Amino acid sequence: MKDQLVKAIACDGHVRIYVCNTTGIINYAQKQHDLWPTASATLGRVLSVASMMGGNLKSDKEKLTITINGGGPIGTVMADAYYGGNVRGFVGEPHVHYQYNDTGKLAVGVAVGTQGYLEVKKDLGLKEEFGGQVALQNGEIGDDFAYYFALSEQTPSVVSVGVLVDTDNTIISSGGLLIQMLPDASEEDIEKVEAVVKTLQPMSDLIKDNVALEEIVKSLFEDAKILETTDIAFTCNCSKERVENAIKLIDKEDLKAMIEEDHGSEVSCQFCNKTYTFSEEELQQILDSKE
Incomplete structure (x- = not known):
């Protein structure tokens, strides 16, 4: 059913x-x-x-x-x-x-x-x-x-x-x-x-x-x-673009640490548990856009 x-x-x-x-x-x-x-x-x-x-x-x-x-x-x-x-x-x-x-x-x-x-x-x-x-x-x-x-x-x-x-x-x-x-x-x-x-x-x-x-x-x-x-269905509207917009709100020092220490980032959606990966290059682009 x-x-x-x-x-x-x-x-x-x-x-x-x-x-x-x-x-x-x-x-x-x-x-x-x-x-x-x-x-x-x-x-x-x-x-x-x-x-x-x-x-x-x-x-x-x-x-x-x-x-x-x-x-x-x-x-x-x-x-x-x-x-x-x-x-x-x-x-x-x-x-x-x-x-x-x-x-x-x-x-x-x-x-x-x-x-x-x-x-x-x-x-x-x-x-x-x-x-x-x-x-x-x-x-x-x-x-x-x-x-x-x-x-x-x-x-x-x-x-x-x-x-x-x-x-x-x-x-x-x-x-x-x-x-x-x-x-x-x-x-x-x-x-x-x-x-x-x-x-x-x-x-x-x-x-x-x-x-x-x-x-x-x-x-x-x-x-x-x-x-x-x-x-009806379990529907989640998360996306890499939405996660990227959230990352843009992180302050510059924390972004630099994610690049230099973690060499990238993985972010999971709390609702559906999907994981979005951001490389050093992608994080650097976000940092550059903030500066």
Whole structure:
């Protein structure tokens, strides 16, 4: 099943629904960053929410950035989301693996920690970015985003995200569901959503069983109307030109040291782990342009 994002409405347009399959996206991230299981689950959950939030952007000039740091061993988790649902992301420490003793499930909350924040910044192509920051609730990602939507965007939301990781670290399934109450929702609509939540199956299980995303939506709400189905992917806009522009910001003395001591430079993109190499000659040209 392809990585896709489905947008839908229900309850006479009073409820907004997003559902996504991000299995391929997280498999790519796992390979690029050599993620251990709990790191895969953490980044997978964040990228699933990021993709669904990206689906709500209005144009390709808009972007949002999610930053999470709960003081746990995984460090900072960061994700960018673009118009249409494409995403990219990384974790500070990819080699973390914890499980809960009672359930055997991956302990994302332990890896992330709870002594920190979840921050969302939205770049809408204007002079200033917009966004909000909330305290982490349990570090398990789903509840933390539900709290963010309620507090920062005044939108009561249900967030269900899950990742299943195989014994060889590859991703069996990954996906997410976001249900949001719109301002004109009635008490009856709220009751319908509450009833849906009570019977909700884990998203990772539904994706593993190859249940079509549209069918997942229709199984939740009888009057669900599918608005759009979009292919999504892990997309990074890094390039050698962008890295060169960053190197141009380095002061002259540090550039000289890179030439005379290191005899060149290798720069890796945090998001996709691609490496860009600059020779002595290329660094010298950059230094000459500064002088």
